Amino acid sequence: MELNNIKTYLAIAIVGFTVGILYAAIEKDVPRTLTIFFITLYTVLALRFILERRHYKKHKTILASTQFLMLPFLVMLMGNYISPIAFTYRIFDIEIDLSGGSSIYSPFNLISISLILPVVILSIYFGNHYSGKWPAIAVNRKVRKGRKIPFLIHTLYVAIFLVGFFINWQIDFVCFLFVVFYVIYIFRYFIIAFAVRSNQQVRVTTTTARSTTGRSTRSSATTRRTTASSSSRSRSGSTRTTRPATTRTAASRTSRSSSVRVDPGIDIRPARSKTTKKTSTTKTVSKSIFPIGTPKxxxxxxxxxxxxxxxxxxxxxxxxxxxxxxxxxxxxxxxxxxxxxxxxxxxxxxxxxxxxxxxxxxxxxxxxxxxxxx
The missing domain is CATH 3.30.40.10 (Zinc/RING finger domain, C3HC4 (zinc finger))
Structure with a gap:
């Protein structure tokens, strides 16, 4: 039975939301109802993520797709807003009083523990994009090269958490760690990497300038030595006595030139070199169009x-x-x-x-x- 279809996800969602609505109507307990909704959403998105990952691994394809960045984020988004009011066991709470009577509240409970896995998955996947291990990302089945799109998606996720935080001054502790990891990635893969590349470019430019200066100095010294030697040769040649040139008569030149005979029928033009043409050989491709192995x-x-x-x-x-x-x-x-x-x-x-x-x-x-x- 194929589970990775819309009917499976709709069935799980309908059952979960029906139970939550009935519980809210009977018990009128909002925290428990929201907890049921969160468990339902977590189940649907986790099942989708596992089945899609298995499908990609079956075809030996990297997981560089936007859906593998969106599914964990949706779990984190709902968990961040349900965690402060959910009916669950609380491990610890962080409260920081601010001026004006407001305070910052960050809980850590069982829902927070369930958000650790999505945060780890997103951190690993964004790290693969930033480090160049995944040089491209698939957006709506189209391959987009570079790390600009993953950076924009990552920034959007962090901005959504920060907007909610500045509205009610509440954020789940694990989601807060996700924001911290984002800042670390920005410094590591963008700011520090840019500074290192700029330093390397300055070093290369300095080395090139030094080598160019050395070559110009050596060439100028060689030019001075050549000029000095040529002037000394000209001075020594001017002191020598010139010998009278011997003139030859036109008759002697004519007799010397007419002493060469060419037999008729002999071609004295230089023989042309035979050029060999290179024949390009192409690798033969199998004409069979059937896949290798035993495909299904x-x-x-x-x-x-x-x-x-x-x-x-x-x-x-x-x-x-x-x-x-x-x-x-x-x-x-x-x-x-x-x-x-x-x-x-x-x-x-x-x-x-x-x-x-x-x-x-x-x-x-x-x-x-x-x-x-x-």
Whole structure:
């Protein structure tokens, strides 16, 4: 039974919210009702995260997608606002009195403990984006290169927590740690990294200037030595006596030139060098379009977007030259601009293979010759 579908999530949500509403109508206990709602939301989002992660790992794909950043954040967002009023065991509370009668309140309870895992997941994933381990991110099934989008998403999450904090002066202790981790990442991967790069550029510029100055000094010294030697040679040549040049008659020159004979029929032009043309050899690609191994019919999806192929689609597909699993042409090319490795088998792909149009296959033909025969 396939659990990763909308019916499964709707069933869990309907059961949880129905129980919460009935409990609120009978007992009229808002904290317990909100706790039931939080448990329901946590279950739905956690199940979605686990099933999607298993699906990505099955196809050997990195988890660089916006949904893996959004699902843990939704759990943290609801837990942050329910934690101060939820019906649960409290471990400790932090209260700081401010001027004007207001105070800062930060609880740590069982709901806070349930938020530790989402905070750890988000911290690891954002760290992978900032460090360059994940050079791109998938946004709405489109690959976006760089770390600008993860930085904007991270900043938006922190801003939402801070806006809620400045409104009611309450924030969960674990969510507060998430904000602290954000500040640490900004200093580590942006401010300190920028300062180190600037220092390296200054060192390279200084070294280049010194080497250029040394070369110019050596060249000027060489020029002075050459000028001095040429002037000494000119002075020594002027003191020598010039010998009278001997003149030859035109007759002697004519007789010398006419002494050379060329037999008729002999070509005295220099022979042309024979140029050899280099023949380019291309690596032969297997003509088989069946995937390597023992594929299943439900695995024959696009290795980039994981969507099924439809005969009505006008797009073409490209096969990986290594594992020969299919992908939509436009999504394959967009992925190739970011990574030169296959999204499934993690093997290298040559640019010549991607640019060659003969490796494109019509989707309808591929479905009839491969997918329907599995």
């Amino acid at each position: 019919k439900d695995e024959m999806k696009c290795i980039i977007c994981y969507m099924d192929f439809d005969k009505k689609e006008k797009r073409r597909i490209i096969l990986c030259p290594n594992c020969r699993y299919p992908a939509h042409e436009d999504e394959f090319i967009s992925w190739f601009k970011t990574s030169k490795l296959c999204a499934r088998c993690n093997q290298s792909i040559s640019a010549r293979y991607v640019s060659n149009p003969k490796y494109r296959i019509n989707i309808k033909i591929y479905i009839e010759k491969v997918i329907e025969k599995l």
